[in-house]
Amino acid sequence: MLDPEIIKNHIRVELDFSEDDALLETYATAAQRYAENYTGRTLYATKTEVPKDPEDKRALVLDDDITTAMLLLIGHWYANRESVVIGTTASEVPMAVEALLAPYRHFFFDL
Numbered sequence: 607m608l609d610p611e612i613i614k615n616h617i618r619v620e621l622d623f624s625e626d627d628a629l630l631e632t633y634a635t636a637a638q639r640y641a642e643n644y645t646g647r648t649l650y651a652t653k654t655e656v657p658k659d660p661e662d663k664r665a666l667v668l669d670d671d672i673t674t675a676m677l678l679l680i681g682h683w684y685a686n687r688e689s690v691v692i693g694t695t696a697s698e699v700p701m702a703v704e705a706l707l708a709p710y711r712h713f714f715f716d717l
Contacts, residue, residue: 607634607638607649607651607668608634608637608638608668608673608676608677608680610627610630610631610634612673612677613630613633613634613677613680614630616677616680616681617630617680617681617684617685626684629684630680630684633679633680633683633684634676634680636679636683637675637676637677637679637680637683638676640676640679640703641672641675641676641707642666644704644707644711645666645707645710645711645712646664646711646712647664647665647666647710647712648664648665648666649666649667649668649672650665650666650667650668651667651668652667652668653667663712664712666710671706671707671709671710672706672707672710674706675702675703675706675707678702678703678706679703
């Protein structure tokens with residue numbers, strides 16, 4: 607969904623460096639799923655991909671906020687390849703992933 611060039615620019619990897627392409631694609635897919643799960647919506651790259659169902663309020667078109675949230679996740683996962691980092695103090699970046707995705711949250715409840 608995200609252009610590999612923008613991912614490589616974000617993580618500051620040369621565009622012609624292809625050794626980690628499969629890994630970056632895996633991270634990009636995981637970031638898309640994270641955004642979809644967090645918002646409760648289905649993410650589409652463009653408006654033309656959105657199904658034409660007027661009742662479907664779950665459709666969400668990729669924009670700058672969502673792209674930024676996904677890039678932050680990909681960058682974090684690329685830099686920190688293990689689930690635990692020893693010997694460092696970690697803190698969440700203010701106004702990061704969840705702050706960027708929160709306005710798009712939409713959940714439906716069946717009663």
